Structures are given as C-alpha cells and as structure tokens.
Amino acid sequence: MRAEGGGPPLAIVGFLGDESFGRAAAAALRAADVVMGIGRLLDALPADVAGKRIEVAGPLAETLELAAERRALGERICLLASGDPGFFGIVRVASARFGAGALEVHPAPSSVAMAFARAGLHWDDAVVVSAHGRPLAAAVEEVLPWPKVAVLTAPDQPPEALGRALLDAGCGPRRVTVCARLGHDDEAVTRTDLDGLAAGAFAPLAVVLLEVPGALDASGGPTLAWGLPDHRYAHRAGMVTKAEVRAVALGKLALPGTGVLWDVGAGSGSVAVECSRLAPGLRVFAVERRPDDVERLRENTIGTGVVVVDGEAPDVLAGLPDPDRVFLGGGGLNVLESVLDRLRPGGLVVATYVALDRAAAAATRLGSMVHVAVSRGVPLGGSGALRLAAENPVFVCWGPTPGPDDAR
Numbered sequence: 001m002r003a004e005g006g007g008p009p010l011a012i013v014g015f016l017g018d019e020s021f022g023r024a025a026a027a028a029l030r031a032a033d034v035v036m037g038i039g040r041l042l043d044a045l046p047a048d049v050a051g052k053r054i055e056v057a058g059p060l061a062e063t064l065e066l067a068a069e070r071r072a073l074g075e076r077i078c079l080l081a082s083g084d085p086g087f088f089g090i091v092r093v094a095s096a097r098f099g100a101g102a103l104e105v106h107p108a109p110s111s112v113a114m115a116f117a118r119a120g121l122h123w124d125d126a127v128v129v130s131a132h133g134r135p136l137a138a139a140v141e142e143v144l145p146w147p148k149v150a151v152l153t154a155p156d157q158p159p160e161a162l163g164r165a166l167l168d169a170g171c172g173p174r175r176v177t178v179c180a181r182l183g184h185d186d187e188a189v190t191r192t193d194l195d196g197l198a199a200g201a202f203a204p205l206a207v208v209l210l211e212v213p214g215a216l217d218a219s220g221g222p223t224l225a226w227g228l229p230d231h232r233y234a235h236r237a238g239m240v241t242k243a244e245v246r247a248v249a250l251g252k253l254a255l256p257g258t259g260v261l262w263d264v265g266a267g268s269g270s271v272a273v274e275c276s277r278l279a280p281g282l283r284v285f286a287v288e289r290r291p292d293d294v295e296r297l298r299e300n301t302i303g304t305g306v307v308v309v310d311g312e313a314p315d316v317l318a319g320l321p322d323p324d325r326v327f328l329g330g331g332g333l334n335v336l337e338s339v340l341d342r343l344r345p346g347g348l349v350v351a352t353y354v355a356l357d358r359a360a361a362a363a364t365r366l367g368s369m370v371h372v373a374v375s376r377g378v379p380l381g382g383s384g385a386l387r388l389a390a391e392n393p394v395f396v397c398w399g400p401t402p403g404p405d406d407a408r
C-alpha cells in the first residue's frame, strides 16, 4: 500500500507505559523497517521488534525529517508516541508535514483517560490543560476557572511546580490526584490537596487532576442552580438571605470566572456557597462574627471551596486578599466604606438592607438599587388553593455603577 505524498504509510503507534493497543498496532510494529522514538518509549518495544530501534532525542521537526529521508528510500517507518498521538501529540505536526492521508495512527489510551480511570472519575466535563512548552503561569490561568481539570505536566515543570504556581496564583481549595508513570511498573497514584502537591516530589511524567470540592457537575449533576430553597442551609431563625433575594443578588454580582469574593456578615453562608458553586474559579471568603453562626457556616460550607473567616468586619478583612466582588448582607455603612476602600478596579459590591435609611444611603453611595418584594404561594387551609404570604421587602443595592465612559 502506498500513501499520499509517495512512500509507504507512516505508522504512528502510541504506548501507555509498556503497552501499545491492539492487533493493528502490533502488526504495524512488526511490518516496520525502522521504529523511531525516544528512549523511554523504545524500551517498551517487544523483543522481536527491538532490533529495529532508532533512538531520537532532538526536536520533533528533526525526527520527522529523518523519517522523511528514510521513507523516501522506501523504508516503512514507525514512530512511537505516548498515549493517544492525536491528543496533545505528534499527529498535529506529522499530518502538517506529511499530509493526514500519509499517516496510519494506532492510539493507546490517553494518559488523561487513564488518569481519570485510576481516580474513578468520569471526565466528559473536564478541561485538559498542557504545561508543555509554555510558562507555568499561562497554564495556571487556564486551570483556575474550571471545576475539573487535568494538567499534563512537563519534564521541566513537574507536579510540585504546578502546585506552587497554583498556590502563588491564589488558587482556592482543590482535591488533587497525581497520576504518575501510568502503565509503568512504578505507577503511582497520590491523592492530596494543593499544599501536598506543592510540597511533594513526584515523577514529572504525570497527569495532575484538580477538582473544586462541591462544584456543580456540568454534565450529569444538578443543572446550574441558584436561589436554592432556604431550608437547604442551616440558619438561625430566618437569618438567611431569602432564596428569591439571593437570586437577585447573585445576578447583580455578575460573577467573574476568577478572582476574590467576600461574603461579609455571611450568616448561613448561602450566598458564599452559591457563588462558589456557580464560579468555582473564585476564591470565596465568608466572614462572620457570631460564634453560633460561624458553626452553622462551617456546616453549610463542608465540601465547598468556601473559606470561613471567624471575626468581626471591618477589622478581620485586613487579613484577606483584595476583593473583586463583595456581598454585604446588611451591616453598618462603615463596613460598606471599608470594603469599597479595598475593592479592586472594576469590582462590584452588592448589599442588601431591610432598613430604609441604610438602603437609601448605600444606594446613594453605590449608584443602583432595586426593591425586592416577594410573596410566596402557600396553601390556604386544606382546600388545595394557594394564598400569598408576603416576605419582608428587601433593598438590593449595587455598584459602583459605571460612569458614562466606563465600558462595563
């Protein structure tokens, strides 16, 4: 068989650990005149093929030129690759060089598929980020907004370097699974957190899985949901931002994908929890001063990425990173002033008030206000009919409202 561009087909066989996948891959190895690859992959060759090995170490372009020269002489070339060569692998460059029709690709399972399999997780909702050939900071930027990410680490950027870069970037809590040397005899799967990742010493040939605890499952789980019923949160007699008001406040917060959010006077933490679920890339801090509320707050935030801060605003805010978003569940205007002092450029504060005078002052300071009056339908006796039961009206204030020249 002759392939496009002249010469026999160029076989590319993927290996994961010391195994290729399937009979066609084994046949391609046997049929080849030469088998080219890096030492780690060549070492996995079966004994009857090992004699055909040509070790390459330089840039991929040089390897492909060598393959082209030998192929032009009529030799059948087989290139070795790791995992699925079409997934962050050599197929991209090889098809540009030889034409897609010249290639005969035999993938092994991708290291990413295998990593999620080892972790016992589905991954149709995961984002894959490569740290190869780019600054780690660029990979970290891509990691931060997503609840479930697999990172392909590089020899010069091992898992622990990724961990340090994530901590430096202020990444919130993550469940971490480091899957190193998959398919090799010394395969190691380590479950840890970001601190453990940063402090560890892992083989650089690894896939690092990062999950935001408690994040929504974008595929099979509950759909994006906010304004959940009040009873979902343990709270002190009615001291919870009511579901419908919470829904409005979350809308006004216009949550960014990354950054810092403070929920000040968090009470039950319902706003913090829903912000963290909707925008898992945010670092969410829930600040509360009453010890009994702090206890409930801790309970409500178990398994989420929310960090509970036990103390009184504004003093305790000094220890937190500057916010991009702040939710204020009431409180005095001095707290509003102190969060505005710390707000990052382009940031937003959303505050709810029951008292008219405070709401009016906050609306004047922030620029925007809406009055939310909710009546819930409740059963009227045993008749099956509904009557309206009015909730306390709440003022939702937000801003700073952009001026006419502001693009936001």
Ligand SMILES: C[S@@+](CC[C@H](N)C(=O)[O-])C[C@H]1O[C@@H](n2cnc3c(N)ncnc32)[C@H](O)[C@@H]1O
Pocket (backbone or CB within 6 Å): 016, 017, 082, 083, 084, 085, 086, 087, 088, 089, 109, 110, 111, 112, 132, 151, 152, 153, 154, 155, 179, 180, 181, 182, 183, 184, 204, 205, 206, 207
């Ligand atoms: C250039 S990418 C190639 C990905 C490959 N095409 C695949 O589908 O697995 C190389 C990266 O894949 C990951 N990788 C490849 N083989 C691995 C293995 N046996 N165990 C863990 N990670 C592996 C590592 O992150 C490595 O740095």
